[in-house]
Amino acid sequence: xxxxxxxxxxxxxxxSGRTSRPPSATTAPPMLAALEVHRTxxxxxxxxxxxxxxxxxxxxxxxxAILGQSGSGKSTLMHLLGGLDRPDEGRGTIExxxxxxxxxxxxxxxRYRNRDVGFVFQFYHLLPELxxxxxxxxxxxxxxxxxxxxxxxxxxxxxxxLDQAGLSHRLRHRPAELSGGERQRVAIVRALVNGPRVLLAxxxxxxxxxxxxxxxxxxxxxQHAQGLTVAMVTHDATVAARAHRVVHLRDGQVVEG
Amino acid sequence: xYAALLSNRYLTSRVIPMIAVGAxxxxxxxxxxVVSVMSxxxxxxxASGRTLIGDVIVSSGVGGIPHYDEWLADLRALPEVEEATPxxxxxxxxxxxxxxxxSKEIAPVQVWAIEPASFARVTAFGEKVWWRPPTDDAARDAxxxxxxxxxxxxxxxxxxxxxxxxxxxxxxxxxxxxxxIGNARQSNGSYLPRFGWFMPGEEVTLTVVPVSESGxxxxxxxxxxxxxxxxxxxxxDVDKSRIFIPLAQAQQLLRLDAAPLYxxxxxxxxxxxxxxxxxxxxxxxxxxxxxKPGVDALAARDAVEASWDAFVAxxxxxxxxxxxxxxxxxxxxxxxxxxxxxxxxxxxxxxxRILFSIIHIVCAGLILSIxxxxxxxxxxxxxxxxxxxxxxxxxxxxxxRYGLAIGVVGSLAGVGIAWIVVDNINLIHExxxxxxxRAAWITTCALSVLxxxxxxxxxxxxxxxxxxxxxxxxxxxxxxxxLALLGHRGTLIWDPSVYYFSRIPSQVDWFNAAITVGGGIxxxxxxxxxxxxxxxxxxxxxxLRYG
Numbered sequence: 001x002x003x004x005x006x007x008x009x010x011x012x013x014x015x016s017g018r019t020s021r022p023p024s025a026t027t028a029p030p031m032l033a034a035l036e037v038h039r040t041x042x043x044x045x046x047x048x049x050x051x052x053x054x055x056x057x058x059x060x061x062x063x064x065a066i067l068g069q070s071g072s073g074k075s076t077l078m079h080l081l082g083g084l085d086r087p088d089e090g091r092g093t094i095e096x097x098x099x100x101x102x103x104x105x106x107x108x109x110x111r112y113r114n115r116d117v118g119f120v121f122q123f124y125h126l127l128p129e130l131x132x133x134x135x136x137x138x139x140x141x142x143x144x145x146x147x148x149x150x151x152x153x154x155x156x157x158x159x160x161x162l163d164q165a166g167l168s169h170r171l172r173h174r175p176a177e178l179s180g181g182e183r184q185r186v187a188i189v190r191a192l193v194n195g196p197r198v199l200l201a202x203x204x205x206x207x208x209x210x211x212x213x214x215x216x217x218x219x220x221x222x223q224h225a226q227g228l229t230v231a232m233v234t235h236d237a238t239v240a241a242r243a244h245r246v247v248h249l250r251d252g253q254v255v256e257g
Numbered sequence: 258x259y260a261a262l263l264s265n266r267y268l269t270s271r272v273i274p275m276i277a278v279g280a281x282x283x284x285x286x287x288x289x290x291v292v293s294v295m296s297x298x299x300x301x302x303x304a305s306g307r308t309l310i311g312d313v314i315v316s317s318g319v320g321g322i323p324h325y326d327e328w329l330a331d332l333r334a335l336p337e338v339e340e341a342t343p344x345x346x347x348x349x350x351x352x353x354x355x356x357x358x359x360s361k362e363i364a365p366v367q368v369w370a371i372e373p374a375s376f377a378r379v380t381a382f383g384e385k386v387w388w389r390p391p392t393d394d395a396a397r398d399a400x401x402x403x404x405x406x407x408x409x410x411x412x413x414x415x416x417x418x419x420x421x422x423x424x425x426x427x428x429x430x431x432x433x434x435x436x437x438i439g440n441a442r443q444s445n446g447s448y449l450p451r452f453g454w455f456m457p458g459e460e461v462t463l464t465v466v467p468v469s470e471s472g473x474x475x476x477x478x479x480x481x482x483x484x485x486x487x488x489x490x491x492x493x494d495v496d497k498s499r500i501f502i503p504l505a506q507a508q509q510l511l512r513l514d515a516a517p518l519y520x521x522x523x524x525x526x527x528x529x530x531x532x533x534x535x536x537x538x539x540x541x542x543x544x545x546x547x548x549k550p551g552v553d554a555l556a557a558r559d560a561v562e563a564s565w566d567a568f569v570a571x572x573x574x575x576x577x578x579x580x581x582x583x584x585x586x587x588x589x590x591x592x593x594x595x596x597x598x599x600x601x602x603x604x605x606x607x608x609x610r611i612l613f614s615i616i617h618i619v620c621a622g623l624i625l626s627i628x629x630x631x632x633x634x635x636x637x638x639x640x641x642x643x644x645x646x647x648x649x650x651x652x653x654x655x656x657x658r659y660g661l662a663i664g665v666v667g668s669l670a671g672v673g674i675a676w677i678v679v680d681n682i683n684l685i686h687e688x689x690x691x692x693x694x695r696a697a698w699i700t701t702c703a704l705s706v707l708x709x710x711x712x713x714x715x716x717x718x719x720x721x722x723x724x725x726x727x728x729x730x731x732x733x734x735x736x737x738x739x740l741a742l743l744g745h746r747g748t749l750i751w752d753p754s755v756y757y758f759s760r761i762p763s764q765v766d767w768f769n770a771a772i773t774v775g776g777g778i779x780x781x782x783x784x785x786x787x788x789x790x791x792x793x794x795x796x797x798x799x800x801l802r803y804g
Contacts, residue, residue, distance in 0.1 A: 114646020139645040141259035
């Protein structure tokens with residue numbers, strides 16, 4: 001696990017409105033950055049360039065919203081930032097704390113996804129066979145053959161975070177027994193359970209009604225207020241407005257403002 | 258750790274893996290059952306061979322072995338030999354005491370004339386004599402209330418072991434258990450008299466044909482013996498045809514006893530007597546030998562061969578030319594004696610083992626197809642796991658472990674099924690051999706009707722096609738079983754006249770079971786490996802987006 005002193009280990013109490021600690025994006029060194037990233041998908045003989053030299057820098061403690069139309073490449077950029085995908089060969093770099101994560105071996109990317117970043121998806125993506133608690137501590141169970149102590153710690157932390165998210169009465173329930181908002185809360189707890197430095201949220205409210213979506217954003221805001229760096233993809237300008245900085249993705253490139 | 262959690266959860270929360278477990282269990286059980294019965298059959302053949310004929314068997318031609326007493330003394334002095342016993346082996350006809358009236362049934366028999374005391378030390382004859390009182394309360398309690406042995410005293414056993422009817426002093430005869438029609442085998446393996454015939458105490462007439470040293474057949478001769486007991490060896494062929502009489506009586510009947518030899522080419526003297534050439538010694542046709550404990554049968558055979566050569570050489574130096582032993586006799590171990598029987602069965606067992614092991618490949622194919630569909634179904638889960646840091650090897654291990662779990666659970670279940678079936682195989686066989694009980698077909702019929710009602714309810718009432726189809730299949734299957742049970746009139750699959758033994762071997766071959774379990778597990782993992790590799794190759798982005 002990452003050094004506890006440098007990882008995010010805040011609590012999950014809901015907050016509303018913008019965080020009270022605006023970042024200074026222009027001066028702070030980037031924690032996470034995409035540099036001139038290209039990503040092209042191939043469908044048979046057809047090549048579809050999605051990202052065309054997109055660059056973005058996210059400073060520590062910053063909350064950045066990436067706004068764009070559907071199909072603009074927002075999720076692709078998020079996957080690249082989170083180490084789930086790699087840029088086209090030799091065409092762009094993903095840096096985390098100054099280190100090019102996309103150039104490392106598969107194992108280092110696995111470790112990066114497990115410990116440095118946490119994902120929240122639009123459709124929650126919980127494992128249906130596992131209970132709420134098991135889903136929440138899943139990242140703590142990954143990575144290592146002899147991780148009993150780590151798993152136990154993850155379990156304690158998941159219980160604590162689920163309690164803060166108001167789900168302590170749902171620990172043994174299966175995802176199918178939860179509402180959409182509850183599922184997304186579990187997904188957020190799962191993303192935070194290993195104490196990542198960055199939360200990558202891909203349309204976290206896209207599948208929720210306005211009230212529930214707002215409560216989810218409050219949760220994220222609360223985490224951000226405690227020092228968590230957040231990168232959030234959305235196509236909804238009102239959701240993006242909760243962030244401190246909004247960038248737009250147009251024609252495969254990031255445009256500030 | 259997540260691999261263990263997920264593979265266990267996939268195993269216990271879904272129906273399809275249970276089908277794979279069932280398939281592995283059935284495959285493993287089938288192989289273990291078949292090979293166990295074959296191995297048991299082979300073991301019984303070998304065990305019965307040794308207990309019936311000893312370790313080494315010496316057989317001569319029709320002329321027999323003269324001065325056998327002298328050679329027996331040589332044999333008993335050998336350090337490799339525990340005991341040796343003379344036997345005359347010939348064919349005869351037995352006039353049975355049944356049916357009532359003047360015409361009687363005649364049974365062809367194999368006559369073994371023996372010296373009971375030494376024969377019992379070489380073979381397990383003493384243990385195989387059937388009619389005897391129970392030795393203790395436990396044996397008594399295990400017997401059926403109508404079992405004649407409950408009312409016996411030790412005299413019948415003594416008569417059987419000595420081949421003598423003590424009450425009259427007459428030499429007696431012991432019959433194989435199935436020589437007569439009088440013994441009905443019960444499901445617990447015991448015998449009760451049938452058709453009112455309890456053979457001990459009855460009299461039979463044995464007819465044999467003496468054959469001279471040159472192979473000339475003489476007039477048939479007969480003798481009447483009281484039946485003093487019966488013997489159950491467990492080998493159907495032996496129990497169906499073999500009878501035991503005292504050696505001395507057989508020698509007289511077959512003209513193999515010591516007798517004066519006259520010169521038939523000379524002129525008779527004044528009193529009409531031919532010149533006496535000498536006395537031909539008594540002869541036997543077989544000598545059975547028991548090796549000392551720890552002595553290999555082959556080593557005993559070599560010692561017996563050397564002893565025979567010395568015996569022949571000694572006889573050649575004698576002036577008496579009447580008692581010359583034959584130059585050659587057959588000296589074989591019990592295994593060599595039975596090789597025509599044991600060899601093909603051993604080959605058959607290996608063939609069955611190989612053929613049935615192919616089922617493992619079918620099993621691996623089944624697991625492969627089931628896992629393939631599971632991997633496709635679980636593509637999104639794979640993407641989720643990759644997003645939280647699971648490695649490709651980790652994903653591979655989830656499905657390999659899943660296959661391993663199915664292999665282990667299925668194989669152990671298969672061993673359990675095989676153990677239950679093999680342990681109760683004779684009960685199952687006897688149940689198949691009887692008419693189906695009324696309760697069985699009434700139950701299946703009721704279940705069939707119930708399934709039909711459920712099918713109609715699902716199809717017509719709730720409009721659900723899949724449950725309706727499943728209930729229909731269940732109803733039809735149970736209906737077919739009901740008809741099969743109604744038409745079942747008892748079929749005995751294990752015919753003792755074909756398979757030699759009255760009982761089906763019922764010991765699990767645990768060595769083979771261990772190999773089969775290992776094969777089941779290995780092939781389950783092999784079957785899971787290909788879908789597991791596919792799962793490891795899943796692109797997480799694609800999985801999350803389209804899974």
